[in-house]
Amino acid sequence: MAGAGRAARTRDGAMKPLPITASTMTNACGVGTTDVRSALIRGESGLTRNDFEPAAVLDTWIGRVRQIDTVGVASEYALYDCRNNRLAQLALEQDDFPVAVEAAVQRYGRDRIGVFVGTSTSGILATELAFRAGSLNVCGASKSLPSDLYRYRHSMMATTEFVRSYLGLAGVALTISTACTSSAKVFGAAARAIAAGQCMAAVVGGVDSLALSTLFGFHSLSLLSRHACRPFAVDRDGISIGEAAGFALLDPSGESDVRVVGVGESSDAYHMSSPHPDGAGAAGAMRAALHDAQLAAADIDYVNLHGTASRANDISEDRALVDVFGTKTPVSSTKGATGHTLGAAGVTEALIAVLALREQWMPGTTNCARVDPELASAVLLLPHSQRLIRVMTNSFGFGGTNCSLVLEGGR
Amino acid sequence: MIGIALGGIGVCAPGMADWQEARTLLRSPEPQPSDRFPKVAPSWLPAIERRRANTTSRLAVAAAMQAVRDVPLAEVARMPTVFSSADGDGEVLTTMLVALAQPKVALSPTLFHNSVFNAPPGYWGLAAQSNASSTAVSAGDASFAAGLREVHAQIIATHAPVLYIACDVTRSIVFRDASTAPAPFACALRLLPADAAQPAGGRRLDGWSVDMNEDVANAERIELPRAFAGNPSAMALRLLSAVANEKAAVIRLPYLDNSWLTIRYFP
Numbered sequence: 001m002a003g004a005g006r007a008a009r010t011r012d013g014a015m016k017p018l019p020i021t022a023s024t025m026t027n028a029c030g031v032g033t034t035d036v037r038s039a040l041i042r043g044e045s046g047l048t049r050n051d052f053e054p055a056a057v058l059d060t061w062i063g064r065v066r067q068i069d070t071v072g073v074a075s076e077y078a079l080y081d082c083r084n085n086r087l088a089q090l091a092l093e094q095d096d097f098p099v100a101v102e103a104a105v106q107r108y109g110r111d112r113i114g115v116f117v118g119t120s121t122s123g124i125l126a127t128e129l130a131f132r133a134g135s136l137n138v139c140g141a142s143k144s145l146p147s148d149l150y151r152y153r154h155s156m157m158a159t160t161e162f163v164r165s166y167l168g169l170a171g172v173a174l175t176i177s178t179a180c181t182s183s184a185k186v187f188g189a190a191a192r193a194i195a196a197g198q199c200m201a202a203v204v205g206g207v208d209s210l211a212l213s214t215l216f217g218f219h220s221l222s223l224l225s226r227h228a229c230r231p232f233a234v235d236r237d238g239i240s241i242g243e244a245a246g247f248a249l250l251d252p253s254g255e256s257d258v259r260v261v262g263v264g265e266s267s268d269a270y271h272m273s274s275p276h277p278d279g280a281g282a283a284g285a286m287r288a289a290l291h292d293a294q295l296a297a298a299d300i301d302y303v304n305l306h307g308t309a310s311r312a313n314d315i316s317e318d319r320a321l322v323d324v325f326g327t328k329t330p331v332s333s334t335k336g337a338t339g340h341t342l343g344a345a346g347v348t349e350a351l352i353a354v355l356a357l358r359e360q361w362m363p364g365t366t367n368c369a370r371v372d373p374e375l376a377s378a379v380l381l382l383p384h385s386q387r388l389i390r391v392m393t394n395s396f397g398f399g400g401t402n403c404s405l406v407l408e409g410g411r
Numbered sequence: 412m413i414g415i416a417l418g419g420i421g422v423c424a425p426g427m428a429d430w431q432e433a434r435t436l437l438r439s440p441e442p443q444p445s446d447r448f449p450k451v452a453p454s455w456l457p458a459i460e461r462r463r464a465n466t467t468s469r470l471a472v473a474a475a476m477q478a479v480r481d482v483p484l485a486e487v488a489r490m491p492t493v494f495s496s497a498d499g500d501g502e503v504l505t506t507m508l509v510a511l512a513q514p515k516v517a518l519s520p521t522l523f524h525n526s527v528f529n530a531p532p533g534y535w536g537l538a539a540q541s542n543a544s545s546t547a548v549s550a551g552d553a554s555f556a557a558g559l560r561e562v563h564a565q566i567i568a569t570h571a572p573v574l575y576i577a578c579d580v581t582r583s584i585v586f587r588d589a590s591t592a593p594a595p596f597a598c599a600l601r602l603l604p605a606d607a608a609q610p611a612g613g614r615r616l617d618g619w620s621v622d623m624n625e626d627v628a629n630a631e632r633i634e635l636p637r638a639f640a641g642n643p644s645a646m647a648l649r650l651l652s653a654v655a656n657e658k659a660a661v662i663r664l665p666y667l668d669n670s671w672l673t674i675r676y677f678p
Binding site for chain 1: 463499536540547
């Protein structure tokens with residue numbers, strides 16, 4: 001295989017490989033990496049019929065993390081208590097992630113570790129429910145919301161600040177909110193901040209939680225499936241929204257069997273909420289990631305798709321894949337298992353790619369029984385063992401934003 | 412550490428329809444901008460998008476057009492964009508929250524896509540026909556400084572120009588008391604590696620550091636015009652004031668944990 005021959009070659013001009021020295025993920029498939037892994041290997045879906053907030057009466061399926069319905073954040077963070085931050089905390093509590101971060105703190109100091117979190121929702125649900133409860137209406141501006149609500153739960157920085165505080169970090173930090181590429185782009189921002197000397201290591205992640213605005217928003221675009229979503233399937237009819245959190249510790253001088261070796265970002269300049277029909281922007285991001293890694297398309301052994309199961313998205317991505325890779329590279333979408341976790345999709349799927357590299361198997365496309373004959377890519381329906389050296393993961397989103405990551409396994 | 416040069420500048424805010432107006436205003440001893448909302452003309456946007464675009468996006472695109480006025484369009488289309496905002500578009504957010512609170516919810520698709528935090532750089536991509544990378548960052552009151560650090564890191568990584576757009580439309584009952592909400596503010600800065608700047612040595616940003624101490628030696632005590640106090644994006648006025656007055660200055664921008672991002676500006 002072409003990839004194997006390249007392994008030892010020095011790649012001049014390539015991004016400095018960034019070892020992933022610890023990681024954790026929580027989504028509808030499970031709490032922590034082990035549970036998510038089991039569901040993916042068994043081809044199980046975490047999606048269920050929509051039973052979210054009574055206000056969200058929509059005939060669709062969701063990827064809900066039920067453990068956060070009742071358990072609040074740790075008492076010292078009470079100001080931050082909301083669905084998004086509960087989800088962040090639940091994820092951070094798994095896989096001994098804080099232990100790994102603390103070891104990095106001992107090595108570098110807490111002010112030398114950056115925090116880069118992607119989210120599209122942050123804790124907006126808290127404000128949505130406050131509005132519905134009538135604590136505020138557009139005429140009654142004087143009846144203001146609880147003053148802390150926006151700042152600590154809803155604002156774009158709220159979850160990043162919570163994560164940073166929970167992990168005891170005090171270095172460079174920011175939130176990236178670029179819709180469904182948010183937590184893919186954090187890998188690029190962290191790599192640049194490390195290269196620029198703004199930090200020595202970084203915690204990157206994504207947290208997105210179910211909210212009325214995303215459910216009704218995607219409904220308004222007629223993009224919600226009435227079933228558990230079926231990516232790349234002939235009978236696909238839209239997306240299933242999910243919630244998720246995932247985090248990775250990136251340490252340039254750490255040891256790991258998986259490294260980020262390429263990040264590619266591009267824009268469609270086509271439409272605010274529809275992808276370019278030929279996938280031109282998506283192909284641009286994939287090529288940029290390959291260029292960043294100084295790799296050829298043939299060096300990629302597997303692609304974890306954006307694969308949302310919307311009619312237009314999957315066609316667009318398929319055309320981009322054919323353009324960049326041809327039709328032989330195995331691909332699959334895990335959104336039938338997790339749902340489309342929007343701002344957390346990038347990191348969730350990057351961490352699924354880490355699992356694939358570490359254990360040498362590719363996940364299947366859960367819920368897809370028959371691939372759309374109009375799509376030409378080599379879609380895996382079931383999990384499949386294969387030697388993997390380098391894999392790509394794709395994320396595309398509103399505003400025509402695209403981001404592809406290349407990960408490399410082995411020592 | 413690589414120096415950063417300041418190329419083009421754009422401003423779009425009440426009393427400051429463009430950089431020319433802003434410069435004149437910032438040269439006065441006590442700048443008092445009028446509250447006249449500028450006639451925003453994001454003319455690069457296709458007509459249909461101009462009608463759909465929300466206030467944040469219109470201000471951002473109008474400011475960005477000014478900042479790249481002297482750059483060939485092909486080059487503009489290749490220029491990566493960093494957008495920063497603390498709160499995004501409060502008007503859109505409030506409209507959406509009110510719609511979501513109705514017994515029977517109906518959101519418009521345009522309202523939903525305008526509510527996405529990266530709508531302004533998305534519209535800019537359409538305006539500039541740019542396939543270059545584009546990001547949208549936030550860090551509360553530290554948003555302007557955090558975005559500037561991302562720009563700095565990008566320029567170090569690519570050694571190429573970056574368009575930086577900052578905008579906050581904070582007039583929203585969600586964020587704070589609407590009666591005291593600061594005026595909207597958008598600015599755009601074309602930033603490039605210092606050694607690529609023409610003329611050599613002009614308008615340079617240097618000496619980037621994060622300081623806990625508020626009393627940085629020689630730091631300019633530049634107060635924002637009162638209308639903009641509390642608008643995180645308007646922190647740009649501290650830098651723009653030094654640029655307008657063509658004087659070297661130490662600029663302090665609020666950063667995380669009550670620290671400051673300190674930058675030296677050389678005209």
